[in-house]
Amino acid sequence: MKKRTDKSLLIISDLFGIDHIKQDNHYLQEVSQQYSQLGYQHYIYSAPELAKIKHSHQLTEQELHCQFIHKNALEKAAENLVNDRSSYDLAIGFSIGGTMLWQAALKNSGLCRALICISSTRLRYEKSRPYMPHICSFW
Numbered sequence: 001m002k003k004r005t006d007k008s009l010l011i012i013s014d015l016f017g018i019d020h021i022k023q024d025n026h027y028l029q030e031v032s033q034q035y036s037q038l039g040y041q042h043y044i045y046s047a048p049e050l051a052k053i054k055h056s057h058q059l060t061e062q063e064l065h066c067q068f069i070h071k072n073a074l075e076k077a078a079e080n081l082v083n084d085r086s087s088y089d090l091a092i093g094f095s096i097g098g099t100m101l102w103q104a105a106l107k108n109s110g111l112c113r114a115l116i117c118i119s120s121t122r123l124r125y126e127k128s129r130p131y132m133p134h135i136c137s138f139w
Contacts, residue, residue, distance in 0.1 A: 009040040010088040010112065012097030014119075015064050017046035017056055031092060040090065047097045051077035068096050069122075078103035081111065088112045095119050098136070105130035 013028060032042040048056035048064065051073035056064060068074045074096065081104035091112035093101040098117030105111050106128055115134040117123060123136055 007038075007040045007090070008088045009035045009042040010086075010091040010101075011042060011044045012050065012091070012093040012100055013045065013047045014095035014097055015047060015061065015068065017048040018044065027094065035090075043088070045097075047077065047095075047100060048073075050080050050100065052080075074100060074122075075103065078107065082108045086111075090114050090116070092116045092118065093120060096122065099123060099126075102126060102130060102134075105132060105134075 009032070011028060011031060013025060016025065018025060018028065028044055032044060035042055046056075047068075051068060053059075053064070053067050053073055056067075059067070068077075077100045081100065087110050089112065091101050091105070091114070093099070093116070095118070098120030099122040101111070101115055102117055102120065102123055103126075105115055109131045112132060114132055115130060117134065117136045119139050120136065121138065
């Protein structure tokens, strides 16, 4: 018997995005499969694509980091999430993806009902917390 998928899950990748040659991103598929078994319909987004970073697969880790932090791509990605006006039961972000979700949730508390940020070390600079339940896990 197939489970109903009436719950929604947003997953945002790390700095490297989806299908990046330099990064093993099996974690995205593992998380989505686990939550699918719990009845979640999942939506996976690439952090560089949300930030509109072109040719991200050609950039080094340092160049990508510079784009997100010093070229305001992180803020642009958070705005793109807010402007999308979608709402999810749960949102999970990895590294920079978690920081994007955090910033978007501060601007739109309707983005998700719960938030999980995994290894989002940039959160140490955040002064505010979103209003929904949230978990931050650092490895």
